[in-house]
Amino acid sequence: MGKKNKTEFGCKQIQPMIPGYLDETLDMDSARIFTEHVKKCAVCRDELEISYLLKFGIEKVERGETINLTEDLDSMISDTEETMMRLTQFHTAVKLIEGTAVFMLCVCILLLYI
Numbered sequence: 001m002g003k004k005n006k007t008e009f010g011c012k013q014i015q016p017m018i019p020g021y022l023d024e025t026l027d028m029d030s031a032r033i034f035t036e037h038v039k040k041c042a043v044c045r046d047e048l049e050i051s052y053l054l055k056f057g058i059e060k061v062e063r064g065e066t067i068n069l070t071e072d073l074d075s076m077i078s079d080t081e082e083t084m085m086r087l088t089q090f091h092t093a094v095k096l097i098e099g100t101a102v103f104m105l106c107v108c109i110l111l112l113y114i
């Protein structure tokens, strides 16, 4: 696989996003970059696990719930990915509609001049 330097984000940019990711306050692009990075970077994944434990771990233990860190985080990440996918599909649909509208407008203008 070739290295895509343009989309490659370093751990230094990713790790400050962790609190935002857990709070679900990251914007769409950041969340996408974040999940892509965390899936292949063990260092940031570890950081995320620690932050996750600190944020939700105590709460869960207090409620008597078991913590399955890997499972919990995996489902959180795939939830994000699903949301991204749906948003991407939505944006593609909007672009298609926009494209069609512009095309129709051009046809109308052309027809007016014929």
Ligand SMILES: [Zn+2]
Binding pocket: 010, 011, 014, 037, 041, 042, 043, 044, 045
């Ligand atoms: Zn990293």
